[in-house]
Amino acid sequence: MTHQNYSFDTRSIHIGEEPEYLEGSNNEVVAPIVLSSTFARKQVTNHGRFEYSRTSNPTRLALEKRYASLEQTRYGLGLASGVAAETLLLFTLIKPGDHIIGFDDLYGGTKRLFNLWKEQYDLQVSLVDATQADLIEKAINSRTKLVWLESPTNPLLKVCDIAAISEIAHRHNLLVIVDNTFLSPYFQNPSVLGADIVCHSITKYIGGHSDAIGGAIMLNDDTLYGKLKFNQNALGMVPSPFDCYLVLRGLKTLSLRMERHQSNAMAIAVYLEGHPKVERVYYPGLESHPQYTLNAKQTSGFGGMVSFEIKGGEKEAVQFLESLELFTLAESLGGVESLIEHPALMTHSSITKKERELAGIKDSLIRVSVGVEDKTDLINDLSQAFEKI
Numbered sequence: 551m552t553h554q555n556y557s558f559d560t561r562s563i564h565i566g567e568e569p570e571y572l573e574g575s576n577n578e579v580v581a582p583i584v585l586s587s588t589f590a591r592k593q594v595t596n597h598g599r600f601e602y603s604r605t606s607n608p609t610r611l612a613l614e615k616r617y618a619s620l621e622q623t624r625y626g627l628g629l630a631s632g633v634a635a636e637t638l639l640l641f642t643l644i645k646p647g648d649h650i651i652g653f654d655d656l657y658g659g660t661k662r663l664f665n666l667w668k669e670q671y672d673l674q675v676s677l678v679d680a681t682q683a684d685l686i687e688k689a690i691n692s693r694t695k696l697v698w699l700e701s702p703t704n705p706l707l708k709v710c711d712i713a714a715i716s717e718i719a720h721r722h723n724l725l726v727i728v729d730n731t732f733l734s735p736y737f738q739n740p741s742v743l744g745a746d747i748v749c750h751s752i753t754k755y756i757g758g759h760s761d762a763i764g765g766a767i768m769l770n771d772d773t774l775y776g777k778l779k780f781n782q783n784a785l786g787m788v789p790s791p792f793d794c795y796l797v798l799r800g801l802k803t804l805s806l807r808m809e810r811h812q813s814n815a816m817a818i819a820v821y822l823e824g825h826p827k828v829e830r831v832y833y834p835g836l837e838s839h840p841q842y843t844l845n846a847k848q849t850s851g852f853g854g855m856v857s858f859e860i861k862g863g864e865k866e867a868v869q870f871l872e873s874l875e876l877f878t879l880a881e882s883l884g885g886v887e888s889l890i891e892h893p894a895l896m897t898h899s900s901i902t903k904k905e906r907e908l909a910g911i912k913d914s915l916i917r918v919s920v921g922v923e924d925k926t927d928l929i930n931d932l933s934q935a936f937e938k939i
């Protein structure tokens with residue numbers, strides 16, 4: 551039996567974990583955590599389905615099948631972290647002196663990685679406001695290889711038109727990579743919109759419980775998949791079987807979690823928008839969001855991330871953050887527990903102040919990863935912290 555034709559909710563539970571998924575399985579209902587680093591063979595020159603766990607491992611393979619199914623691509627790759635996935639993509643796709651175009655509001659760690667590539671391999675990077683698709687086209691030159699997008703972005707929740715940008719990029723023979731971490735495949739499938747490669751930090755919503763670091767790449771192209779698979783093995787960026795198990799388990803509730811993240815996030819965004827101590831709220835589910843209509847066109851939801859500017863500056867933001875009791879002051883996002891952070895001093899401190907200012911990340915900006923707790927408890931906590939400033 552294969553479950554490929556079932557709906558997302560069903561696939562997120564079953565794909566890769568069909569009891570007969572492995573030859574020689576014991577019909578387990580849950581994919582076993584196969585710890586073996588190596589696999590015995592009968593003939594010297596022929597290995598069985600598995601050879602060595604850096605190359606491929608049964609628990610990882612179950613997860614990779616699910617990744618591909620959820621992003622509606624032919625192939626999925628599981629990696630040791632989101633950044634490992636990005637590193638593998640840059641290593642495989644970029645030659646010294648190449649040029650890439652990125653959204654100016656990309657994840658801070660992605661920009662840091664681009665900076666390493668600039669130093670080591672003379673990578674040329676143009677970061678542009680991809681909310682205007684024509685700025686992408688203007689940035690293209692004869693050395694451009696690819697366009698790197700997120701939608702919505704981190705932390706300003708800016709939205710770009712993935713289909714329109716993919717159309718522009720393909721006219722110029724460029725690849726489009728979309729980091730789909732923020733919405734997860736539950737709300738958005740970039741490959742269906744025209745992107746060539748989708749990547750994720752599965753550390754966030756896909757894993758969903760803040761207990762595993764991992765990354766994923768999903769794509770349709772056979773040749774590129776072969777290269778990525780070869781290079782991943784050569785470079786060694788693999789996740790552990792235990793982490794793969796945690797993600798297989800986390801994925802079973804992805805739909806339920808995303809619905810709750812979203813309804814809580816909407817309630818908090820509306821609350822913040824009406825609060826006198828709030829300057830501005832960023833949430834693609836609010837009609838006040840500049841790309842509300844575009845986002846609604848390409849996704850089936852808005853996700854669980856909300857950012858806002860508190861009135862005042864760094865002092866007020868820090869005072870507010872340190873007064874919270876239920877929200878955990880921590881980097882990362884996408885887990886069942888609500889996390890809150892100060893991008894300028896935390897997640898985005900690795901990029902220069904000048905770059906932050908260019909991208910519009912103010913010292914009064916606060917980013918919230920809304921968890922799945924009771925929304926009244928969350929709003930009450932925000933209220934008591936506002937009263938302290």
Ligand SMILES: *Cc1c(COP(=O)(O)O)cnc(C)c1O
Nearest residue numbers: 631632633657729731751753764
């Ligand atoms: C966290 C994150 C990454 C990096 O992933 P890791 O799993 O931490 O290596 C990349 N992109 C986005 C959008 C992220 O939020």
